[in-house]
Amino acid sequence: xxxxxxxxxxxxxxxxxxxxxxxxxxxxxxxxxxxxxxxxxxxxxxxxxxxxxxxxxxxxxxxxxxxxxxxxxxxxxxxxxxxxxxxxxxxxxxxxxxxxxxxxxxxxxxxxxxxxxxxxxxxxxxxxxxxxxxxxxxxxxxxxxxxxxxxxxxxxxxxxxxxxxxxxxxxxxxxxxxxxxxxxxxxxxxxxxxxxxxxxxxxxxxxxxxxxxxxxxxxxxxxxxxxxxxxxxxxxxxxxxxxxxxxxxxxxxxxxxxxxxxxxxxxxxxxxxxxxxx
Amino acid sequence: xxxxxxxxxxxxxxxxxxxxxxxxxxxxxxxxxxxxxxxxxxxxxxxxxxxxxxxxxxxxxxxxxxxxxxxxxxxxxxxxxxxxxxxxxxxxxxxxxxxxxxxxxxxxxxxxxxxxxxxxxxxxxxxxxxxxxxxxxxxxxxxxxxxxxxxxxxxxxxxxxxxxxxxxxxxxxxxxxxxxxxxxxxxxxxxxxxxxxxxxxxxxxxxxxxxxxxxxxxxxxxxxxxxxxxxxxxxxxxxxxxxxxxxxxxxxxxxxxxxxxxxxxxxxxxxxxxxxxxxxxxxxxxxxxxxx
Numbered sequence: 001x002x003x004x005x006x007x008x009x010x011x012x013x014x015x016x017x018x019x020x021x022x023x024x025x026x027x028x029x030x031x032x033x034x035x036x037x038x039x040x041x042x043x044x045x046x047x048x049x050x051x052x053x054x055x056x057x058x059x060x061x062x063x064x065x066x067x068x069x070x071x072x073x074x075x076x077x078x079x080x081x082x083x084x085x086x087x088x089x090x091x092x093x094x095x096x097x098x099x100x101x102x103x104x105x106x107x108x109x110x111x112x113x114x115x116x117x118x119x120x121x122x123x124x125x126x127x128x129x130x131x132x133x134x135x136x137x138x139x140x141x142x143x144x145x146x147x148x149x150x151x152x153x154x155x156x157x158x159x160x161x162x163x164x165x166x167x168x169x170x171x172x173x174x175x176x177x178x179x180x181x182x183x184x185x186x187x188x189x190x191x192x193x194x195x196x197x198x199x200x201x202x203x204x205x206x207x208x209x210x211x212x213x214x215x216x217x218x219x220x221x222x223x224x225x226x227x228x229x230x231x232x233x234x235x236x237x238x239x240x241x242x243x244x245x246x247x248x249x250x251x252x253x254x255x256x257x258x259x260x261x262x263x264x265x266x267x268x269x270x271x272x273x274x275x276x277x278x
Numbered sequence: 279x280x281x282x283x284x285x286x287x288x289x290x291x292x293x294x295x296x297x298x299x300x301x302x303x304x305x306x307x308x309x310x311x312x313x314x315x316x317x318x319x320x321x322x323x324x325x326x327x328x329x330x331x332x333x334x335x336x337x338x339x340x341x342x343x344x345x346x347x348x349x350x351x352x353x354x355x356x357x358x359x360x361x362x363x364x365x366x367x368x369x370x371x372x373x374x375x376x377x378x379x380x381x382x383x384x385x386x387x388x389x390x391x392x393x394x395x396x397x398x399x400x401x402x403x404x405x406x407x408x409x410x411x412x413x414x415x416x417x418x419x420x421x422x423x424x425x426x427x428x429x430x431x432x433x434x435x436x437x438x439x440x441x442x443x444x445x446x447x448x449x450x451x452x453x454x455x456x457x458x459x460x461x462x463x464x465x466x467x468x469x470x471x472x473x474x475x476x477x478x479x480x481x482x483x484x485x486x487x488x489x490x491x492x493x494x495x496x497x498x499x500x501x502x503x504x505x506x507x508x509x510x511x512x513x514x515x516x517x518x519x520x521x522x523x524x525x526x527x528x529x530x531x532x533x534x535x536x537x538x539x540x541x542x543x544x545x546x547x548x549x550x551x552x553x554x555x556x557x558x559x560x561x562x563x564x565x566x567x568x569x570x
Contacts, residue, residue: 011476015375022369023386029444030389032412033401049412090297097294109295109302116306118553120505122529123546124305126539127312130323150305153298182290211394213508214526218534228396228508235400235512242404249397256392264385271449272456275494 030253037246044242059243060251063234068222069248072230075141076210079226082145083209084202087152091201095160096186100172113154124150125218132219139221147215152205155274159204162273163197164190200266203259204274207267210256227252317544322537334544343520344528344545348552351524354435355503358442362499365443366450367492371480373451374458384455391448399512402441403428428514431521438522441509446502450495457491458484493564497557504553525549 036044038055063069098106128147129138137143167190175185191198216226231252234245260267317334321327338344369387373380390398405413406427414424427437461484469479507526510516516523516531525545533542 012375012377015372018372019369019376019383019387023383025444026387026389026448029401029405030393033404036404045410047410048415049410090301093294094298097291101291101294103291103295109298112302112306115554116302118501118557119306119550120526120546120553121507122526122533122542123313123550124309126529126533126542126546127309127316128305130312131308147305150301153301157298182294207392211397213394213396213511214530217511217530228394231394231400232396232512235403245400246404249400252397253393256394257389260385260388260392264381264388267388268384268452268456272453275453275498276491 033246034250036242037250039243041243059247063244063247063251068225069227069230069233069251072225072227073251075224076227079141079145079148079224080206080209082141083148083152084205086145086149087156087205088198088202090149091153091156091160092191093183093186095157095164096182096190098157099161099164100169101182113157116150117154121214122218125215129218138219139223141224144216144219144224144226147219148209148212151212151215152208155208155270156201156205159197159201159270159273160194163194167193196266200263200270203263203266204270207256207259210252313543313547316540317547319540321539323539324537330540334541335548338541338544338548346520347523347525347528350435350520350522351504351506354439354442354506354522354524355500357436358439358446358503358506359496359499361439361443362447362450363492363496366447366495367454369447369451370454370458373455384452387451388448390445391452393445395445395508396512398441398445399509402437402444402509403513406437429518431518434514434518434521438509438513441513442503442506445509446499450499453495454488454492457488461487490564490568493560493567497560497564500560501553501557504556 035053037059038057039050039053040056040058043050043053094109097103098109124147132138132143137146171189172185175189180188211228212226213228213232216229217232220226220229231245231248234241234248318329318331319327320330320333373383373387376383393401405411408414408424408426408429411427413427417423417425425433428434465483466479469483474482505526506524507530510522510524510527511530514522516527529542529545529549532538532545
């Protein structure tokens with residue numbers, strides 16, 4: 001008995017220690033990059049690396065004022081908003097139909113969505129590149145948002161379906177007797193009832209769209225470049241401008257941190273549901 | 279009359295999924311058929327466009343470079359997934375033991391997931407710098423290194439695997455933690471009363487229930503790591519030499535630097551088939567696990 005207590009104590013202690021070191025492992029790189037972004041050029045290139053230094057914001061003001069980085073940041077905001085709006089507009093009626101309406105070939109749509117979700121980016125990007133150049137969608141906000149919308153569509157439909165399934169189907173019957181059409185049932189009952197779930201879906205989509213690189217790389221050139229491409233432009237192999245590279249990285253991370261702070265629970269729910277569905 | 283109403287009903291149901299169908303056609307039927315057709319030509323984005331039959335496929339399959347790239351991709355996918363699954367699941371088990379509110383702990387552990395792949399790549403370049411990077415400085419304390427990390431063919435791939443582990447382990451952790459918390463408590467309590475060790479409880483009671491969920495996470499991670507692009511593109515760009523070239527960076531180079539769009543599409547078609555067969559195989563394995 002005595003031995004068991006010691007063992008249990010040790011196992012608890014180990015759990016705290018291990019979790020603690022994993023937290024350190026997760027946070028340290030972001031902390032370190034933040035410090036590099038706040039170092040003067042001389043401090044950032046010092047050997048050995050400095051733990052204590054006088055913080056300066058020159059890297060931030062430099063990339064925000066002199067480069068096209070600021071434009072890419074706002075491009076990303078516009079593209080993310082269009083992408084979310086489009087994906088919800090398409091996912092909401094689809095999810096409702098898949099959950100509540102009688103429809104032949106429902107399963108087929110489901111399998112098709114999984115396929116679209118699984119296939120590699122460049123299978124889509126290269127054909128789209130030539131279509132977009134031909135139609136004038138190349139290097140436009142709308143063109144990029146259209147492609148993003150498609151990639152977040154499967155997850156959006158799975159998430160919304162699972163929220164819709166929690167609503168009692170008897171409500172549909174009651175509303176139909178009152179003379180409501182399917183469309184009215186969706187917009188007046190289902191959407192208001194699942195608003196938090198809708199927000200969760202939108203946030204997960206925003207994170208995915210904001211962080212995407214391959215599609216943006218293939219389908220934009222200058223006008224519609226996203227923030228991930230803005231960050232990439234500081235990648236330089238020869239010139240060591242760590243200040244610009246790290247400051248750009250931190251700026252790209254900040255909106256996602258805000259999302260994580262306000263919607264952690266939703267993000268966890270979204271990831272978990274997505275995994276169970278996918 | 280009733281029949282007419284029913285048709286009208288299903289017609290309106292059809293309109294509900296019509297936008298979704300349109301999108302799916304526009305973004306999967308079109309690209310895939312375009313891809314198959316173009317893969318049978320020698321198109322260079324410009325005027326050169328001749329039908330070459332299966333030449334692109336045959337050239338690829340007999341090209342040693344292609345097999346190196348495929349090998350790299352599979353090596354990366356298997357090692358990154360294995361480490362992430364082991365570490366993420368173990369972390370979930372440990373966090374589940376904690377007797378304090380874990381909301382903030384989970385938020386901190388999830389931070390890497392919020393960061394874009396290309397940002398992860400650039401962050402790692404700063405930290406892995408052979409001369410001024412903090413990692414070499416830190417491992418020197420333990421008497422290891424210095425290492426060239428991305429600079430040397432020997433260490434470049436493991437460095438990228440390490441970066442992916444930092445980035446995506448939290449995904450496994452979050453889902454497995456939710457799985458662990460959803461387990462029924464009664465059988466575990468009963469086993470504890472009967473004097474079963476924690477080790478036995480884990481492997482005999484909890485693990486079998488979670489096996490199917492764990493396999494789902496494995497499938498998602500395998501597919502995701504096979505498709506790796508951002509963190510390779512942002513760090514080594516496939517180098518040194520071919521040491522870290524993976525399928526998607528290879529295709530990007532083939533299509534945009536060498537303008538060999540036919541070859542690029544042939545690679546993508548073969549690669550998509552590989553992903554499909556791997557996920558079908560894993561899913562049938564999962565079905566077997568579920569039924570056993």
